[in-house]
Amino acid sequence: xxxxxxxxxxxxxxxxxxxxxxxxxxxxxxxxxxxxxxxxxxxxxxxxxxxxxxxxxxxxxxxxxxxxxxxxxxxxxxxxxxxxxxxxxxxxxxxxxxxxxxxx
Numbered sequence: 001x002x003x004x005x006x007x008x009x010x011x012x013x014x015x016x017x018x019x020x021x022x023x024x025x026x027x028x029x030x031x032x033x034x035x036x037x038x039x040x041x042x043x044x045x046x047x048x049x050x051x052x053x054x055x056x057x058x059x060x061x062x063x064x065x066x067x068x069x070x071x072x073x074x075x076x077x078x079x080x081x082x083x084x085x086x087x088x089x090x091x092x093x094x095x096x097x098x099x100x101x102x103x104x
Contacts (some may be wrong), residue, residue, distance in 0.1 A: 007059065012085035014057045015067070019089050022069055026051075029071035030092035030103050036081025042072040051074055076102045 018033045029050075042050035050072035054092035056064035070077065079088055094101040 008062040008086055011057055011065065013024065014055075015087075017083050017087040018021040018055055018067060018069055019091055022053075022071055023091055029073060030090070031095070032070045032088065032090040032101065033067050033071075034077070034079060035065060035067050035081055036078050036087045038068070038077055038081070040075065040077040042070065042075030044073065050075065069081050072103070074103050076100060 004050075017032050019031055022031045022033070023029075039067075044050055046052075046098040049071065055067050055069060058064055058066060058075075077090075079101075083089060083099060090101060094102055094103045096102075
């Protein structure tokens with residue numbers, strides 16, 4: 001029996017953990033974690049009303065998979081790639097139209 005979860009399960013768990021950790025560290029903010037190509041616009045001043053960080057998912061094989069982490073109050077983000085917990089996750093109650101999340 002393999003003690004390590006399959007890559008897809010491990011990546012999904014990584015995204016959920018980043019969401020949970022960031023939400024606890026940034027109470028009152030919406031949080032988006034995303035790996036795929038994306039565009040965004042958040043309202044306000046960076047590092048005051050919104051912020052950004054980066055985390056690397058370590059695979060069993062050489063190399064890592066990078067994830068961007070955003071916390072903000074209002075704005076939008078468009079996922080221009082594949083969805084699913086492998087590639088992104090978010091908190092809050094956005095209006096969702098396909099890969100576009102809008103927080104108002």
